Amino acid sequence: MDDRIKKSVCPNCWRTVFSVESFNAAWKAGESRPSTVESSSADIDAGYTYDTPSWAEMQLSINRMCEWCDLLCEELLVYHRHVTKTEEPPPNKTFRVAVSWTPSWHVYTTAEDHAARYITERGVLDKIDSPESYALALQRIRECESQHVRCPRPARATLPTRVIDCADPSRPRLFITEGAPVDYYVALSYVWGEDQPHRTTSSRLASYTKCIDTSCIPKTIRDAIRVTHTLGIRYLWVDAFCIIQDSKEDKANEIARIRTIFREAYVTIIAANAGKRAPVPMPGWRHGDNAPTGGRRGPREPVNTRAWCLEERVLSTRALWYCSHTLQYECQTAHVNVDGNQNMSDPLDGVPRLPDCVFTPELSALTQAQVTDPSVGKTVDAAWRNMLGLYTRRALTKPRDRLLAFSGVVEYFHRFWFGSRYLAGLWEHQMPGCLLWYQSRGEPAPRPEKYRAPSWSWASVDGEISSLAVTYTGAVCTVIHCYAEPKWDVNPYGEVTAGALILNAPLRRVVWDPVEMELFEVHGVPAGIADDSRSERGEIGFIAVDAAEQVAKSTCEVTAAVLVETSTSLLGILIIPVALGDAILDGSHDVSGTFRRVGWFTAPFCDKSVWLGRPPEIIGIV
Structure with missing residues (x-):
């Protein structure tokens, strides 16, 4: 068995639910889906049944990258809140869990196979750093450009104040763009995680314009530099390096331009699972309605828990999603795997997008009559409530950014509600x-x-x-x-x-x-x-x-x-x-x-x- 599968779960999960014996028991039970009950409840006959470690021990396993504990705790948390009306189980709480695997078969083929004209389903592309993945990504962008009437066309734009020059990925440098001609550039959306000691500050600015030592650049950003170069684009915008982090004035000025930066980027790279090992699904794996192929729901990605990342996502005209399971393409019209499959969006967020009349009013020929049309108004009202709910459930490293991290989305809505004042949310x-x-x-x-x-x-x-x-x-x-x-x-x-x-x-x-x-x-x-x-x-x-x-x-x-x-x-x-x-x-x-x-x-x-x-x-x- 592939060693990567074993490394994606903790030792306890490997000995229990992922052992051969337990997997066979769960498979034989297979008519029912996974369920959870409290330890005090009656034993469950169907499937493989076991007692979990304590809640605190499972949280430690999540920190050590156990994918099963992560998945299980999400479901247990929903169950616990529903039953007890409290936020989180006590640290010593254990649960009795019954697991069953429902057989599910999906027929798919590759695009070059003779059967492809009859079988539209494609397999999940797992080699996301390969010539094939880059070719497919460019193909999706070209199709979007030529066929999607709802999407603005890629165009050279005024470069942000600073960008990373990726002409030589081994020697990237910070480029100050004042006076530079319009050009294509890529933007990066990712979860910062821990504080980045080598981000741009006033004292480092001059040296970074000569060269940024790649050993000082986090892996997520190094990967984005390589992807940008491979896509044939020279410039990359990354907040940690393109905003002077110790300057309040520069941060205020640049954050105010976030909407334009992501909207006018050739494409946004979304590092959906940065810093977390990608799980390797077992054959026939499914959890509820989450299936690795053929389904509409996919893994829950860390990027979808962060407030800043929602704004960067919905403001982007086009995006490449580097997910835990595959590479996806998203625009105003579609959210697909780069090989064309329409599947596996995050069940927490789905595919949040702004209404066309808000995101691309120039394409929808927005008029005063449309603004005052009750049906259009209801659509925009509902989109605002949806965005507010999606945004406020997400976490902020700095809670004081509660209004700031939503300001780019707000500016889009103000283009529609141009006759109204925005007042602190x-x-x-x-x-x-x-x-x-x-x-x-x-x-x-x-x-x-x-x-x-x-x-x-x-x-x-x-x-x-x-x-x-x-x-x-x-x-x-x-x-x-x-x-x-x-x-x-x-x-x-x-x-x-x-x-x-x-x-x-x-x-x-x-x-x-x-x-x-x-x-x-x-x-x-x-x-x-x-x-x-x-x-x-x-x-x-x-x-x-x-x-x-x-x-x-x-x-x-x-x-x-x-x-x-x-x-x-x-x-x-x-x-x-x-x-x-x-x-x-x-x-x-x-x-x-x-x-x-x-x-x-x-x-x-x-x-x-x-x-x-x-x-x-x-x-x-x-």
């Missing part, structure tokens, strides 16, 4: 509805210690955000004033230093239970519950907590600000008063109090006439 034309975002998965994270955004912005907290696609009968509040102060004028879509929202809204004192996630009337207030029979504990609604903080540790009184009314409920945000500090409100509005947001609520069991019967109040939220 929200759009003016979507207010007040866009204020109804909420934490949608897992336990809330602690509130950041340093200021990142006003509390009414999703960027002020960590975690995955959902934006309601709710149809409301009417807004019951008025947005009087809203502003957010950009940190850098060169990038109005990035970091902010201050912001405030002034609302005229109905307010009501309520009791929230952040543990059970329920909302109640204040004790002693007789009115407000419309129908006791619809609630179990007398709750009038449900909540989502923004962050793990002192106010969210126990049941207490907060203020509900009602924003919109639906046919069945009132929706709004939960706020608490704050002392007015250094200048947040401009003083031109007379407010009854200043608050900050701590959560979201829906109140389907309240008496709307009572809640909306009081005059609204003008408040400031910071």
Whole structure:
């Protein structure tokens, strides 16, 4: 057996689930798919059954590149959250797992075979650094250029401020492009991982323009230099070397150009699995619906867990994906293996792309009529909510980049919503509805210690955000004033230093239970519950907590600000008063109090006439 297979799992997995005996038992059971149950559950008869190591031990195995522990833990985590409603199993937790292998047969052939005209399926190309793979990659680009009406044509473009000259891959150098003619260039998207000690700084800039010692370049970037050269392109843009990393001004200027850099690149190289060994699938291997050939879902790639990489992906006109299992090509029209197979996208992200009217308005002949067309508007609204969810579930090495790493995507949407203001993650034309975002998965994270955004912005907290696609009968509040102060004028879509929202809204004192996630009337207030029979504990609604903080540790009184009314409920945000500090409100509005947001609520069991019967109040939220 190929030694690479053995090296892709830990010793414990090799002795248990990947032994010959267990594999045969799983294969014979083969009618059912893999499933997981807790240790305390009844034994499973079908397939091969074993007890896993502890959760902590499996995490260590993942760090040592065990592909099976990685795959299994992803499924166990989903199961655990569903059953226990907690974020992660305790370190000593073990699971009993039953494994069965379902036989699956796929008929495929090579492109040059005589049967290829009848059999369209092709095998997975595993030699991704070969003349064949480069030829196929160029073939996909040529087909895109000549046949894809949805995709912009490759063209020479103004080079970014700095690029790596790959004319001699053994002696790359940093090239400062001021005054250089337009040309093709390649961009690299990858996961940085550990800090890169040999990145470009002010002190190294001069020496790097002469030569960059290849022994100082991480393997991912060395590979990208070789790929760029082999594709016949001279220049490569890599953030670690093409941005002066110790200059705040240079970083602000270059990051503001990210959208253009990736959009105008000849192709983007996406190192989807950088720093992680590629698994070698066993014959007939499948996990759920993830099959190495013939399926639509593929391995979960590390690049799809990083926030910056989503922006770089969706902004790229064309991309070559160096995945753990094969080489893929992606553009606005297609996501395929370079040999033409339509299969194996990451099940976490699928194939996220911007709508054509946002990504290529020049090709879709975008007009004012299209912008105001309700059907087009719904498509763009849905794309924004989807992108926001995909983006906020991803991790950031520097959490302060929460707004910054999304700014390139935002700029694309602003080309469509050109009549609206973008305010720290929200759009003016979507207010007040866009204020109804909420934490949608897992336990809330602690509130950041340093200021990142006003509390009414999703960027002020960590975690995955959902934006309601709710149809409301009417807004019951008025947005009087809203502003957010950009940190850098060169990038109005990035970091902010201050912001405030002034609302005229109905307010009501309520009791929230952040543990059970329920909302109640204040004790002693007789009115407000419309129908006791619809609630179990007398709750009038449900909540989502923004962050793990002192106010969210126990049941207490907060203020509900009602924003919109639906046919069945009132929706709004939960706020608490704050002392007015250094200048947040401009003083031109007379407010009854200043608050900050701590959560979201829906109140389907309240008496709307009572809640909306009081005059609204003008408040400031910071």
